Amino acid sequence: MPNSPVATANHEVHDNPALLHHFATEQQQKNAASLGMWIFLATEIMFFGGMFCAYLVYRYKYFGDFGSASQQLNITLGAINTAVLICSSLTVVLAVRAAQLGKRTPLVFWLLATILLGLVFLGIKADEYAEKFEKHHVPGASFHYHELFPGQEKLAPADRQYANPHHAEMYFSLYFAMTGMHALHMIVGVGIFSVVTFLAWRGKFTPRYYTPVEIAGLYWHFVDIVWIYLFPLLYLIDRHR
Amino acid sequence: MATAVVETGERETYLNREYGIKSWLLTVDHKRIALLYLMGITFFFFIGGFFALLIRLELLTPAGDLVQADTYNKLFTMHGQVMVFFFLIPAVPAVLGNFLIPIMIGAKDLAFPRINLLSWYLYMIGGVLMLYTIINGGVDTGWTFYTPLSTEFLNTHVITAGLAIFVVGFSSILTGLNFVVTTHRMRAPGMTWNRLPLFVWAHYATSIIQLLGTPVLAITLVLVVCERLFHLGVFNPALGGDPLLFQHLFWFYSHPAVYIMILPGMGIVSEIVCCFSRKRVFGYQAMALALLGIAVVGFLVWAHHMFVAGISLYAALIFSLLSYFVAVPSAIKVFNWTATMYKGSITYQTPMLYAFGFIGLFTMGGLTGLFLASLGVDVHVTDTYFVVAHFHYIMVGGMVMAYLGGMHFWWPKISGRMYPEGWGRLAALLVFVGFNLTFFPQFILGYMGMPRRYWDYSKAPEFQILNVLSTAGATVLAIGYLLPMIYFLWSMRYGKPAPDNPWNAAGLEWTIPSPPSTFNFDEQPVVTWEAYNYDEIKEEVPVAQ
Numbered sequence: 033m034p035n036s037p038v039a040t041a042n043h044e045v046h047d048n049p050a051l052l053h054h055f056a057t058e059q060q061q062k063n064a065a066s067l068g069m070w071i072f073l074a075t076e077i078m079f080f081g082g083m084f085c086a087y088l089v090y091r092y093k094y095f096g097d098f099g100s101a102s103q104q105l106n107i108t109l110g111a112i113n114t115a116v117l118i119c120s121s122l123t124v125v126l127a128v129r130a131a132q133l134g135k136r137t138p139l140v141f142w143l144l145a146t147i148l149l150g151l152v153f154l155g156i157k158a159d160e161y162a163e164k165f166e167k168h169h170v171p172g173a174s175f176h177y178h179e180l181f182p183g184q185e186k187l188a189p190a191d192r193q194y195a196n197p198h199h200a201e202m203y204f205s206l207y208f209a210m211t212g213m214h215a216l217h218m219i220v221g222v223g224i225f226s227v228v229t230f231l232a233w234r235g236k237f238t239p240r241y242y243t244p245v246e247i248a249g250l251y252w253h254f255v256d257i258v259w260i261y262l263f264p265l266l267y268l269i270d271r272h273r
Numbered sequence: 274m275a276t277a278v279v280e281t282g283e284r285e286t287y288l289n290r291e292y293g294i295k296s297w298l299l300t301v302d303h304k305r306i307a308l309l310y311l312m313g314i315t316f317f318f319f320i321g322g323f324f325a326l327l328i329r330l331e332l333l334t335p336a337g338d339l340v341q342a343d344t345y346n347k348l349f350t351m352h353g354q355v356m357v358f359f360f361l362i363p364a365v366p367a368v369l370g371n372f373l374i375p376i377m378i379g380a381k382d383l384a385f386p387r388i389n390l391l392s393w394y395l396y397m398i399g400g401v402l403m404l405y406t407i408i409n410g411g412v413d414t415g416w417t418f419y420t421p422l423s424t425e426f427l428n429t430h431v432i433t434a435g436l437a438i439f440v441v442g443f444s445s446i447l448t449g450l451n452f453v454v455t456t457h458r459m460r461a462p463g464m465t466w467n468r469l470p471l472f473v474w475a476h477y478a479t480s481i482i483q484l485l486g487t488p489v490l491a492i493t494l495v496l497v498v499c500e501r502l503f504h505l506g507v508f509n510p511a512l513g514g515d516p517l518l519f520q521h522l523f524w525f526y527s528h529p530a531v532y533i534m535i536l537p538g539m540g541i542v543s544e545i546v547c548c549f550s551r552k553r554v555f556g557y558q559a560m561a562l563a564l565l566g567i568a569v570v571g572f573l574v575w576a577h578h579m580f581v582a583g584i585s586l587y588a589a590l591i592f593s594l595l596s597y598f599v600a601v602p603s604a605i606k607v608f609n610w611t612a613t614m615y616k617g618s619i620t621y622q623t624p625m626l627y628a629f630g631f632i633g634l635f636t637m638g639g640l641t642g643l644f645l646a647s648l649g650v651d652v653h654v655t656d657t658y659f660v661v662a663h664f665h666y667i668m669v670g671g672m673v674m675a676y677l678g679g680m681h682f683w684w685p686k687i688s689g690r691m692y693p694e695g696w697g698r699l700a701a702l703l704v705f706v707g708f709n710l711t712f713f714p715q716f717i718l719g720y721m722g723m724p725r726r727y728w729d730y731s732k733a734p735e736f737q738i739l740n741v742l743s744t745a746g747a748t749v750l751a752i753g754y755l756l757p758m759i760y761f762l763w764s765m766r767y768g769k770p771a772p773d774n775p776w777n778a779a780g781l782e783w784t785i786p787s788p789p790s791t792f793n794f795d796e797q798p799v800v801t802w803e804a805y806n807y808d809e810i811k812e813e814v815p816v817a818q
Contacts, residue, residue: 053792054384060458071484076488081492082522085518090514171505205506
């Protein structure tokens with residue numbers, strides 16, 4: 033690097049406008065950006081980790097009640113949303129590939145497809161939330177829960193046990209905290225991708241410089257992976273009966 | 274080299290390159306951002322200090338006569354929150370780290386200059402939220418926000434205080450992220466990991482804690498805020514929620530946060546001790562590994578804050594044992610500083626006085642930490658003034674001493690002016706005497722059984738004499754803190770212009786002019802020497818003026 037023509041303090045000598053003044057080479061700048069995003073994702077794992085830890089504690093303590101409350105989620109919508117997000121990860125990869133090859137039209141197309149899939153996910157999520165409000169499954173003063181303990185349907189009515197509504201409220205607290213925080217990350221992701229799409233449409237990216245596409249993609253994949261864990265933990269834990 | 278710059282008119286520096294409020298508020302220069310932080314941090318230091326003085330005044334007499342009990346609760350809560358989150362955690366990294374890390378590794382700036390500015394704005398937004406909380410009547414949960422007290426039973430401004438700390442936490446995360454990426458990707462040719470100044474190693478270790486710990490506090494506070502706003506019930510015992518879970522999540526960050534506060538101070542002390550002993554640091558690699566060791570082991574000891582909270586005895590035993598392990602790397606550091614000074618050519622300038630203070634007071638704070646790590650003694654002194662004295666020996670005796678030492682050491686580089694050495698030594702003496710007078714009596718008070726967080730001790734008037742000593746010490750300490758602020762400001766106009774290397778110190782930051790130019794280096798430095806090569810530097814530290 034010391035022999036590189038751009039490795040001087042005089043920042044005017046750079047010929048590449050994408051290279052910021054304090055970096056010596058494009059490769060150094062790109063490596064810094066992607067390392068930064070990976071480290072940020074590590075902090076995100078710790079952020080969601082706090083909620084996963086809380087989930088673990090209460091799922092262990094209130095095993096049956098959580099199973100009962102989990103039955104109240106709409107598994108069809110959850111499964112569709114899982115498929116939507118997996119597809120969106122594919123469109124992100126195709127967008128990065130298009131950026132690497134310098135193909136502007138496919139790049140913009142795949143970015144827009146990603147945003148669309150993200151919005152579909154959020155729309156379905158909003159519909160599920162509305163259902164929770166209708167059924168009074170939102171924690172708070174109007175919370176109401178009167179459902180059986182798992183596996184009690186086959187018993188005679190007099191023998192049936194009902195899940196503890198407090199513990200079910202705990203489940204729904206975690207449900208809203210975890211999916212709500214995930215949805216917030218999706219909204220931020222859609223915002224980031226809108227900016228990246230705008231820049232791509234303006235032709236800012238070349239096969240030499242497409243770092244924003246790549247690191248936005250990393251973020252998107254991370255948010256997808258969080259959902260891949262949320263879906264079984266919240267929707268599937270009691271579906272084997 | 275830069276030292277050959279002839280003084281023809283006024284040299285362009287980062288300070289005079291541009292003028293006007295916009296050139297500061299929109300700057301992406303790490304040195305200017307460091308000064309922006311310095312202003313914010315000094316402001317909050319004096320706010321937190323004001324609360325501390327009110328606490329000490331209340332405790333001057335056994336009766337609860339100066340303030341009401343509720344007000345007293347708010348005072349110690351906001352003293353803790355302001356000092357921990359708005360002073361201790363950001364102080365050294367955001368001011369000295371921000372200013373020095375790029376220069377020390379031979380870079381023109383941090384890897385992400387705009388994110389650096391963003392983290393200052395986040396700090397200020399958090400600060401405004403905190404001020405809003407204070408002005409609107411404050412918060413009285415204790416700085417720990419323990420549930421269900423904070424979620425179910427109090428009606429003070431928990432939400433805004435929680436959000437303030439949430440926001441300022443992201444400032445801390447982004448600073449840590451910037452430092453890690455900068456240390457990995459921006460080092461000058463020849464600046465290998467084994468040649469990094471220990472100051473940089475210390476910030477690297479600190480950043481790892483900030484990155485892995487802060488998000489857990491962030492989500493915990495979000496859940497507390499959601500519990501108040503939307504009635505989510507994650508910590509609510511009425512729904513079967515577990516208050517211990519909150520404590521685990523809170524201390525998972527807030528114990529390592531202690532090391533966020535002290536590790537940068539250790540970095541500063543290593544620089545100062547080497548310079549004023551004219552010796553290479555003893556056991557460089559052990560010193561660097563000890564910093565990382567404290568960061569790693571620090572993540573495994575949090576539940577020693579919960580020995581009496583009802584955790585299982587077996588968990589308590591494990592956490593007690595692990596807490597002892599922190600003493601190993603800490604002792605390595607203290608022994609190696611002493612070994613560095615051994616047969617060194619020591620001079621007693623102000624920064625060195627602060628470094629001496631740090632080593633002694635940190636040792637006392639650390640050793641009393643061992644008392645608290647042992648289960649039996651901890652049960653006896655839990656929630657007494659013994660604990661208060663212990664962590665103030667680390668936080669104030671350690672971290673604030675190091676911060677002031679570092680400010681004096683690098684002030685010539687930052688401002689281009691020398692501070693008045695005589696006043697500097699006097700202030701260092703006042704801080705040391707005032708500190709010990711304030712906090713040593715608290716060890717005895719705590720061992721005698723005086724509980725913390727009480728505003729009235731009229732049932733035990735025998736505690737008064739020690740409390741009077743403590744309050745008198747706090748007054749001396751306050752003067753010791755005001756003095757540097759006054760003479761630093763004075764020196765900006767009237768101080769003697771600083772040479773490039775006033776201490777004949779090693780390190781890249783002393784090879785460039787004081788104050789530096791905007792891009793730090795005129796040409797890319799190439800490092801061919803080891804850190805602290807004082808055996809190759811023949812000159813002694815110049816005699817103080």
